[in-house]
Amino acid sequence: MKILHTSDWHLGQNFFTKSRLAEHQQFIQWLLGTVESEQVDCVIIAGDVFDTGTPPSYARELYNRFVVDMHRLGCQLIVLGGNHDSVAMLNESKQLLKQLHTQVIASVGTEISEQILEITKSSGDVGAIVCAVPFIRPRDVLKSMSGESGSEKQKALGEAIKAHYSALYQNALQLRSSKELDVPIIATGHLTALGVTTSESVRDIYIGTLDGFAADGFPPADYIALGHIHRPQKVAKSDHIRYSGSPIYLSFDELKSQKQVVLVEFASSHLVGIEPVAIPSFQPMFSLKGDLASLQQQLDSISVEEGASVWVSIEVEVQDYLTDLQQAVQKMIGDREIEVLQLRRSRAHRERTLNQEQAETLSELSPIEVFGKRLAVEVFDSEEDKARQQRITTRFKQIVEDVEGERS
The missing domain is CATH 3.60.21.10 (Metallo-dependent phosphatases)
Incomplete structure (x- = not known):
């Protein structure tokens, strides 16, 4: 059996x-x-x-x-x-x-x-x-x-x-x-x-x-x-x-x-x-992590078969905040059939960003400011992401207004 x-x-x-x-x-x-x-x-x-x-x-x-x-x-x-x-x-x-x-x-x-x-x-x-x-x-x-x-x-x-x-x-x-x-x-x-x-x-x-x-x-x-x-x-x-x-x-x-x-x-x-x-892998997928120079090397090492597409997740380790991160990564890829499905900054960088502002206490910040700082930890680089960020922010403001209205 x-x-x-x-x-x-x-x-x-x-x-x-x-x-x-x-x-x-x-x-x-x-x-x-x-x-x-x-x-x-x-x-x-x-x-x-x-x-x-x-x-x-x-x-x-x-x-x-x-x-x-x-x-x-x-x-x-x-x-x-x-x-x-x-x-x-x-x-x-x-x-x-x-x-x-x-x-x-x-x-x-x-x-x-x-x-x-x-x-x-x-x-x-x-x-x-x-x-x-x-x-x-x-x-x-x-x-x-x-x-x-x-x-x-x-x-x-x-x-x-x-x-x-x-x-x-x-x-x-x-x-x-x-x-x-x-x-x-x-x-x-x-x-x-x-x-x-x-x-x-x-x-x-x-x-x-x-x-x-x-x-x-x-x-x-x-x-x-x-x-x-x-x-x-x-x-x-x-x-x-x-x-x-x-x-x-x-x-x-x-x-x-x-x-x-x-x-x-x-x-x-x-x-x-x-x-x-x-089980054979039926879709090429890679998870990449490193600074920009290291990521370039990792992307260059990926072999893309003709007619196929590769899916990647990228976690970028950078000291400074890059406003054009998505464009920088796309430039590394060029015209190769590599699709970036997930792009984010490293957790260490995001935590450093928060730690730089640790002198501020919750009592000094409004709920909307606290929420804004939490959103800053996330990556919203594409136009679609930025639109989603705006929707989330607008919705949160509505919730705060509703709660404060009930208290008054």
Whole structure:
């Protein structure tokens, strides 16, 4: 029995106004080829198939075509809902996709049995049992109690998630015993485990209530396929508890890690192999940092293939404030197909700018002046950025006027 674990596709994502359609198309074709060559029995997508609850039509089409192609290959598919996914949207095609050997678990239902899935081998025999856990919303497992402190709510949510996993696992054990099966039990999840490394593109899902789920809260399943964290990694140094990570780079700070899917192989109920499989990069991306001279060298070293475009993030380290930073960087690039999607001054420079004005106290400044100094830390070089800065400033002034009007 071979399982392929992936997650966080974020179909339909806009990356600094850039579409990821071409990358997702190439990834899916690569994945289908891997499924076929490795003779995979089941693919598990551990949440965040889509980037938003209302994905564009081309993203839905990609998803539907993938399901059809998986059916053509004779490979089963399990899709778990993530915090970015719409429960209603995933559920609307659930029964139809079930006819194509795709099982969709969009949310935690009222019946535990709905989250216990069986994966069959090519022979038709059961090859594994899955405790299919999607993103768990607090309201799914917890009743709010008035008067609870923040730490009490945090503890209660962690315990409720742990109890849900335990109940599912016990049901899976009973099913395996009643059918006298010698098969593994696999669990899934879409959450933040304690101690993992996140990235800029990962959104907090339990804001103010749960910093992370402790690894000892997971059941003793044979493999635990997790989603939500975009960097591939083990949890608590356990080989069998893993985040596969996202298949494409969803933020520039993810470039340091190799994108991958995870192949998991079982012989009867025994785990015999876990193999991360590197995913090719389908869009050249670079994160550059340094002074102007260093940046020129880094830009010159980038090889641009004919007909391709390179996306870059640039962090400039300069002592003095440059009013024409964007123009200076564009001059370095010239007519090469290098697109600067993110341009910012280094944090150290921005902090120095603030420190130079540290003699001023809050009592000496108006709210609008404080807000203006905070905006000065950001980069608003392009005409579009400057227009956005003006809109933000105007809106803030309106808010201040409203608040002061209520006080008078």
